[in-house]
Amino acid sequence: MLPLLALFAISFHSNFEGGNLGSVDRIASNHFRCHVNGETDQDGRNRQASWFYFRVDGAKDQPLTLDLVDLRGEYNYKPTRGSITKDTLPFYSEDQRTWHELKTVDFDESVPLQRIHITPKSNRIWIAHVPPYTNRNLAQLLVEIKGAPNLTEAVVGKSVRGREIPLLTISNSAVPDREKKVIWLMFRQHSWEAGSSWAAEGAIRFLLSSDPAARRILRGAVVKIYPMCDPDGVARGGVRFNVYGYDLNRNWDTVDPIKMPEITAERGAILQWIDAGHPVNIFLTLHNTETAEYLEGPPDTSGATRPLMERLFQILSQTRTFTPTRPPQFDAVSTTIGKPGRMNAPQALFHDRKVPAFLIEQRIAKSPKSGREPTIEDRKAFGVELIQSLWTAVQNPASESPAAAGGQSTAN
Ligand SMILES: [Zn+2]
Structure with a gap:
């Protein structure tokens, strides 16, 4: 059994170049809801939520479930279900240099919500929409x-x-x-x-x-x-x-x-x-x-x-x-x-x-x-x-x- 301290030590960070993630809600010990910030234009239109890049600390060897939400948007003034879908598999890295594609995600179109399952092999792991270039x-x-x-x-x-x-x-x-x-x-x-x-x-x-x-x-x-x-x-x-x-x-x-x-x-x-x-x-x-x-x-x-x-x-x-x-x-x-x-x-x-x-x-x-x-x-x-x-x-x-x-x- 994992010590209680280790469970609460899991933390999310995006305060580095190119990093971006909205608020994170804890649903269960290793299950988190991650809000994708997205951006709108000068008139508050054309919202697009197609970028996330964050670090998870303290989750080594723990099977994480991360639900990416707030994905809906608008493109050329037409509503879209969003840019993060079942087809866009996130990438992860243990050193911010070498990036690996996640092999699968779950996707619930009715929300919409992209669910990531990942068990970090190290105490720090970075997750991004695509391999970042800053x-x-x-x-x-x-x-x-x-x-x-x-x-x-x-x-x-x-x-x-x-x-x-x-x-x-x-x-x-x-x-x-x-x-x-x-x-x-x-x-x-x-x-x-x-x-x-x-x-x-x-x-x-x-x-x-x-x-x-x-x-x-x-x-x-x-x-x-x-x-x-x-x-x-x-x-x-x-x-x-x-x-x-x-x-x-x-x-x-x-x-x-x-x-x-x-x-x-x-x-x-x-x-x-x-x-x-x-x-x-x-x-x-x-x-x-x-x-x-x-x-x-x-x-x-x-x-x-x-x-x-x-x-x-x-x-x-x-x-x-x-x-x-x-x-x-x-x-x-x-x-x-x-x-x-x-x-x-x-x-x-x-x-x-x-x-x-x-x-x-x-x-x-x-x-x-x-x-x-x-x-x-x-x-x-x-x-x-x-x-x-x-x-x-x-x-x-x-x-x-x-x-x-x-x-x-x-x-x-
Ligand atoms: Zn473009």
Whole structure:
């Protein structure tokens, strides 16, 4: 029999970077009801409860039952049963570095409630919706790659809380930029979507590696990367809104430097680049969803971006990790409801400067290809695949003749 003291020693904590959990009620000695905080927008609408990240102390070898509740929400003003379901298996870790997927959960749709059964093997265990990626992870990466020969670092602005919004430019400076394609990538617009950041890290590491494929790409491309678009949300364990409640992948048509400095900075640097006479041959922002996976383009009635999108979709579908649940969507206006403040980044960039701008959503649920929820390694691998896919997609089809291909390979 366990000593009484040990039972009462179980405690819950989320006072660390990215941590978030609401109140916890004790139902029985090892059974707890855990409220998921969720977030709403500036009008108190569009509640989304898709992030939890907490530590349980003092429960070594004790079989715990944890009920996650308060899951209902709203998406694009339509009610949802929530983002935490039977399909979204949480991850746990004993060191905050290596994350393991829970094999099963119980789910009661009528509440809704997700029930986790776990017996910690150590006195401290961390539990999260998906493997977390915080500002500290990015800071460590930036220290590691500092001074890399093909890397230029800039800061395009600051968040509401004064955190820097970095822009990395990766290219081989020995080749003039005018001969290159420009690929612009955006990661982690929404703070709960840590998978987007792991993919960013995979992409950045690949581009700066000695891999011949990466070196070839850097001779032909300028790759611009926003690795962290919502550092405040990531710090506090947020969902998809900035400090003032503005969704950072909406509102691209209502730029407000005070209320949404993140969008102002990110959008501003792209427009400045274009207005200085540089091209953006392709722009892509990477997101996560629960079970859907797809590629979406801007509402381009001219059809000009369609061949590029079809090419990209075809290439991506052949990769190891992209498993679309629907065909590419060419006229994505799903977020707009006819009032200002609903344009996402691709919609606005196309509207403002006709940028061929796309969005990818990747599921966090089990992948039909791998049979598991995407791991950190799967995400990093997709980062590499994404760069290769974008690079292949922006090649001018006319230059893909054998002669041009031969010319290209001798240049390496
Ligand atoms: Zn998102």
